[in-house]
Each structure stands twice: as C-alpha cells, then as structure tokens.
Amino acid sequence: MARHAETLAVIDLGTYRCCCLIAEVTGPESVEVVGIGSRRTDGIRRGVIVNLEALVGSIREAIEQAASMAGRSVETVVATVPAAQVRSFTSRGVVTISSRDRVVGRKDLERVLATVRAVQIPDGQSTLHALPQEYTLDGQEEIQDPVGMTGARLEASVHVVTVPRQAAQHVVSALNRARVDVAGLVFPLLASAEAVLTREEREQGVFLIDCGGGTTDVALFERGALWFTGSIPIAGELITNDISIGLRTPVPDAETIKRTHARATPGGDEDLPLEVPPIGGGQPRLVASSVLTQVVAPRVQEIFELVRAKLERTNLLARARAGAVIVGGTANLEGLLEVAEDALGIPCRLGVPMGVAGLAEDVRAPSFATPVGLALWELRSGRPQRAQDGVTRIRKSAVIGGMRAMVDSAQRWLTGMF
Numbered sequence: 001m002a003r004h005a006e007t008l009a010v011i012d013l014g015t016y017r018c019c020c021l022i023a024e025v026t027g028p029e030s031v032e033v034v035g036i037g038s039r040r041t042d043g044i045r046r047g048v049i050v051n052l053e054a055l056v057g058s059i060r061e062a063i064e065q066a067a068s069m070a071g072r073s074v075e076t077v078v079a080t081v082p083a084a085q086v087r088s089f090t091s092r093g094v095v096t097i098s099s100r101d102r103v104v105g106r107k108d109l110e111r112v113l114a115t116v117r118a119v120q121i122p123d124g125q126s127t128l129h130a131l132p133q134e135y136t137l138d139g140q141e142e143i144q145d146p147v148g149m150t151g152a153r154l155e156a157s158v159h160v161v162t163v164p165r166q167a168a169q170h171v172v173s174a175l176n177r178a179r180v181d182v183a184g185l186v187f188p189l190l191a192s193a194e195a196v197l198t199r200e201e202r203e204q205g206v207f208l209i210d211c212g213g214g215t216t217d218v219a220l221f222e223r224g225a226l227w228f229t230g231s232i233p234i235a236g237e238l239i240t241n242d243i244s245i246g247l248r249t250p251v252p253d254a255e256t257i258k259r260t261h262a263r264a265t266p267g268g269d270e271d272l273p274l275e276v277p278p279i280g281g282g283q284p285r286l287v288a289s290s291v292l293t294q295v296v297a298p299r300v301q302e303i304f305e306l307v308r309a310k311l312e313r314t315n316l317l318a319r320a321r322a323g324a325v326i327v328g329g330t331a332n333l334e335g336l337l338e339v340a341e342d343a344l345g346i347p348c349r350l351g352v353p354m355g356v357a358g359l360a361e362d363v364r365a366p367s368f369a370t371p372v373g374l375a376l377w378e379l380r381s382g383r384p385q386r387a388q389d390g391v392t393r394i395r396k397s398a399v400i401g402g403m404r405a406m407v408d409s410a411q412r413w414l415t416g417m418f
C-alpha cells in the first residue's frame with residue numbers, strides 16, 4: 001500500500017475569497033503546500049453568511065481545485081469562521097490543588113480552564129477557543145506555566161474567543177453540504193499569527209492587523225498570549241466600490257485598476273493617464289492617476305484611524321512594543337504601511353507566511369497568511385503549551401485519511417459545541 005506523508009486540508013472562508021490549501025507535514029514546525037484552490041466567495045457579506053447555497057458552491061470549487069492540484073481527495077477540513085462575528089473577553093478561573101503533595105499537574109490546568117468554559121459565555125454564543133494568558137499560584141502572579149510548581153490555589157486568566165452559535169452552525173452546514181467533515185473551527189487571526197509572527201514579537205507585544213476584503217481585524221499578542229480582538233467593517237471591497245463610484249467604472253474594472261495602479265499615499269507619476277472603462281460600455285476615458293489616489297488614500301487613512309481609535313479606547317496602544325504586522329490582500333496597496341505607521345505611531349511591517357515550502361512562491365504573500373497559518377495551527381496545536389486548548393483535542397482529525405476515531409471525536413466536539 002502506498003504510504004502518504006501526513007496531509008492536512010484547510011479552508012479559509014474569507015468574505016472576499018475562499019482559499020483551500022492541502023499541505024504535507026515536513027517537520028514539527030513546517031509544511032509543504034501541495035494544492036491550492038482559491039476563488040471569489042459568494043454568499044458572505046461583511047462577515048455574515050447571507051446565501052448558504054452560494055457559499056457551498058464556492059467552497060466546493062476551491063476544494064476541488066486544490067484536490068486536483070494535489071492529486072488527493074479531501075474528506076475533512078479545518079476552517080475559519082468570519083472574524084467579524086467573533087467576540088472575545090478575558091475571564092478568570094480558580095481551582096484548589098487537590099493532590100496530596102500540592103504539585104500542579106496538567107490535569108489542574110485542564111480543570112481551571114473547564115471552570116472558565118463552563119460559565120460566563122454570553123447567550124447565543126459558542127466558545128471557539130479558551131486560551132490561557134497567565135496563572136497566579138497562591139498569590140504569585142504572571143506565571144506562564146505552573147506545572148511542577150507547588151501551591152494550594154491556582155488561578156488562570158483566560159482569553160475566551162466566542163462566535164454566535166448560529167454563525168458556527170452555518171459554517172459547518174455549508175462545509176458539510178460541500179461534502180467535507182469539519183475537524184475544527186479557528187479564529188482567522190490566531191491562524192495568521194502562526195504564519196507571520198515571530199516568537200519575539202508575540203512575547204514583546206504586537207498587533208496583528210488583517211486588512212482583507214470585507215473587514216479589517218485586529219488582535220493583540222503579548223507575553224506569548226492573545227489579549228484582545230476587534231473588527232472594523234471597512235476593507236478592500238469598500239475601496240473598490242469607492243473607485244467604481246469615483247471613477248464611474250464597473251466594479252470588476254475598479255478591482256483591476258486598484259490592483260495595478262492604486263496607492264494609499266500620493267507619489268509616483270501623478271499625471272500618468274489611466275484608461276478607465278465607463279459604466280455601460282464604450283471607449284475608455286483617460287483619468288490622471290492623482291484622481292485615483294484622491295479616492296483611495298482617504299479610505300485607507302480612515303481604516304487606520306478607526307483601528308487607532310479602537311486601540312486607544314481600550315488603552316492598548318502602548319502594549320505593542322514590537323509594533324504591528326499587517327496581513328490580508330489589501331496590505332498589497334503601495335504606501336499602506338506608511339499610512340498605518342502614521343496613524344498608529346508604531347513601526348509596521350508586512351506579514352508574509354513563514355515555515356512553508358512547496359508552492360511557496362504562490363503563498364508567500366500577505367493574502368495567504370490565514371490559509372497557511374491554518375495549516376501551521378493544525379500542525380502545531382499539539383504543542384504542550386496548547387494542551388489545554390479546546391481545539392487541541394481534535395488535532396489529528398484534520399489529517400486526510402487519518403484515523404476514523406479521531407474524526408468521530410471531532411464530530412462529537414462540534415456537537416458538544418452547539
């Protein structure tokens with residue numbers, strides 16, 4: 001019987017495009033992409049599923065494309081949920097260490113997480129992740145991993161990431177109707193973080209900003225943990241709409257003009273004439289590229305001012321000592337980093353996936369941070385520090401053709417979630 005390397009299948013359900021990746025595991029920290037399927041997403045508007053059947057069609061096409069490139073079939077996937085729908089908050093759990101020697105064990109960490117999972121989830125929401133931030137043992141604060149330490153009272157500060165139960169159900173239904181099982185659902189920024197952030201950045205404090213199609217999403221990582229998530233309903237699709245209205249051109253032409261000529265700041269050859277196809281057909285008009293910048297720049301400015309306002313409101317700006325890392329398709333806009341740095345007052349860099357081989361040239365771009373990160377998340381989520389995470393239990397189930405029992409346990413997890 002032919003032996004296949006361990007293979008993972010993931011799908012990022014973005015508001016702009018569905019992207020399926022099939023990846024072979026090449027090491028404890030790395031994958032090789034062997035199949036990519038990507039197409040425009042139908043049926044999701046600003047992070048909300050508005051047409052399930054249309055979404056099923058998009059998923060099916062993305063998966064078939066990736067499967068045919070990889071020469072494999074896909075039975076089970078790990079998927080993202082739309083970030084716009086995700087909420088998160090920090091909660092605390094407390095347990096008494098019951099063993100006679102009072103030494104903290106992994107079981108105690110699971111127990112304290114279970115106390116957090118069991119309570120305080122707002123009505124209609126389901127827990128996607130419960131991620132420990134730090135522990136306090138008998139009053140001793142800021143412990144990263146208390147296993148092996150001695151004490152009587154263990155407290156955990158936990159960041160709980162939730163999604164409306166109905167939204168999660170719709171994602172699972174769409175994937176099931178596209179004839180794949182769901183091994184797990186992941187918050188997109190947690191996935192992207194795996195692909196683009198360095199360990200140092202996560203320790204020192206960094207904002208991960210995903211400027212995609214429908215929404216711009218933000219997360220703060222510090223001391224190796226997640227502390228904040230937020231979402232703004234403005235991103236690339238609105239910029240395309242602005243161009244369509246401002247230059248009076250059909251949306252598909254506005255998209256092409258944006259990708260080839262748009263800038264987030266004035267610069268380049270301002271008088272360069274652009275050919276702009278008019279709405280309703282006819283000869284293209286010539287428009288100076290400065291007119292395009294006048295449409296695009298204020299919108300990009302607005303996005304990052306809204307991000308700053310959100311972070312100022314929560315007093316978080318000073319915590320990102322390593323600055324911000326920006327991912328998502330809209331991050332390709334020339335001059336966007338400059339606008340972000342000005343608005344946020346911190347150093348910003350583009351986030352390009354690391355730890356990936358194979359079709360690496362195709363995925364080494366900010367718009368592939370989430371799908372590549374999903375594969376890495378699946379691969380790495382067995383690490384000891386994540387042993388308490390709800391998603392960890394289903395790790396192996398994402399392996400195509402993996403043990404059936406694992407898949408069954410994933411289905412049980414999903415059932416339990418709802």
Ligand SMILES: Nc1ncnc2c1ncn2[C@@H]1O[C@H](COP(=O)(O)OP(=O)(O)OP(=O)(O)O)[C@@H](O)[C@H]1O
Pocket residue numbers: 013014015016017018082083210211212213214215216235236237240255258259260327328329330331332333366367
């Ligand atoms: N070269 C480029 N220049 C400017 N914009 C681009 C470029 N390439 C892609 N985009 C824009 O990026 C957006 C899509 O980004 P991405 O693929 O990250 O979105 P998504 O993950 O589907 O959406 P979301 O994360 O908001 O749910 C689109 O608006 C697209 O026009």
Ligand SMILES: [Mg+2]
Pocket residue numbers: 014015188210212213328370
């Ligand atoms: Mg996205």
